Amino acid sequence: MARKVAVVAAGHSKFGKRYDATMRELCAEAYKPIYDAGVTQDKIDATVLSYAASQFTGQGAGSALMADYLGLQNKPHLRVESACTTGTASLRAAWGMVAAGLYDVMLVLGVEQMNRVSSAVATEYMSMAGDMRWEYPYGISFPAFYALMASRYMHKYDMPHEVLSRISVKSHHYGAQNPKAHLPREVTLEEANNAVPICRPLNLYDCSLITDGAAGVIIAAEKRVKEFTDQPMWIKGIGAGASAMMIQDRESLTSIPGAKRAAKAAYDMAGVGPKDLDMVQVHDCFSIAELIAYEDLGLAEPGKGRELIENKEVYHDGRIPVNCDGGLKSKGHPLGATGLSMTYEILKQMRGEAENQSRQIDDVKIGLAHNVGQSGQFVNVFIFERGW
Amino acid sequence: MMTEKKELYLGYSSDKAVTPFFQEFLEFLDQEKLMKSVCTQCGTEFLPPREHCQKCLSLCELKEFTEREAKLRSYVVVDFAPESLASKAPYVVAIGEFPSGLRLTAHITNLMSVPEVGMALKLAFDHIDEKKLTYKFLV
Known part of the structure; x- marks a missing residue:
């Protein structure tokens, strides 16, 4: 029988172009608030480092560097990698170790430093997560994969680009209120809809940012939770899914099949459904990804996701708030940190600690994090429950 | 030998x-x-x-593989390319679906305007240079 596991503390660095820091300092920024909350090194049994792409920094053995820098050099550590879903994959791995009884208290820390190279080189590295033999030779960048989904979706449901721009406007509205965000500024619908093209039909404001940053959480077995907090967030459901490597082989381009499978598994494990959710963090690496996520998670029927954004149901005071921290679009997307940043945000919202009441969601009892890797080859869905 | x-x-x-x-x-x-x-x-x-x-x-x-006619399942016009293809941008990447159901991902090289999902494609071949070969789609 698996032990109950809770998130008991979380920390987050400032996201952005962090030329002032390396991954060492970013990790320290994310761990320091956790340390200040009482989870000192002696209380941590082991660490998982979520670090997706060492080619950006050239740093190998990242978990050893991170552990050493944080004063955890004598504690077991390991690194997990699964593209953009590395954060929740790390959390899933750590959850397994704690639930099984191997450790009681673990630090799961995600970091990425992507701005040590130019945008074109970063785009090159990320395109290498496509099939190197059959896709990479044709220059299919990370946004290009999602543009292939967008073209098909817009054709199938006769949807104008403006719907996607409304998602970008929401992301920036909330990012502007998040002091940790990479690009904290509002954009108008006109700006978002008429921005420079990146991978048509997607433009600049449809795309998430190339970001440096770190985020981390502490998870603990039930018997240890009270040592750290009286406001734990229980890990209630975990679902993982996968999709075909080559995007041409997917049964659908208007849905991410692995995300639907991951969502179903998480809902089943948690014993809840989409109607029970009070807030959702989705993997909006591109605006189309957020729209598709509404449908894959069962928040809307296929083809009807646009109604959620057009009716502002996904705003903080709407029926089902989504990404009221700015999401990957405005807050930023440092690959290894992203899934843990989502977890951090859900804990923060549950505790009523959003910096600004204009992005604080009321009375969050159940939150969901949806984290997608590359163009859907990996997906993790976590469901968290307020424990007080 | x-x-x-x-x-x-x-x-x-x-x-x-x-x-x-x-x-x-x-x-x-x-x-x-x-x-x-x-x-x-x-x-x-x-x-x-x-x-x-x-x-x-x-x-x-x-x-x-002898099929030559495909339909455009989806496309992207890549304006901002990975570094290795920056000099080629903008270019169009297409997923073509053949009547057998088999699919292929390749560039469309002779478009004069933005493509439309469902349009007819023809499979063709090209020598990009002495060593680089490709299959491609034409409209």
């Missing part, structure tokens, strides 16, 4: 990971023949080809 292997690459790649199976595929492509693979045990077909069957992991053999 060993014959010297011709140095060939697919598309805009300079990837040196050319296995004997892939080399054979490229040599056929050099003759403007696109090869699919067929599992020697269960008969499952793959395009692009793979050396091992995805279903039973048996070895596959290359067979010529």
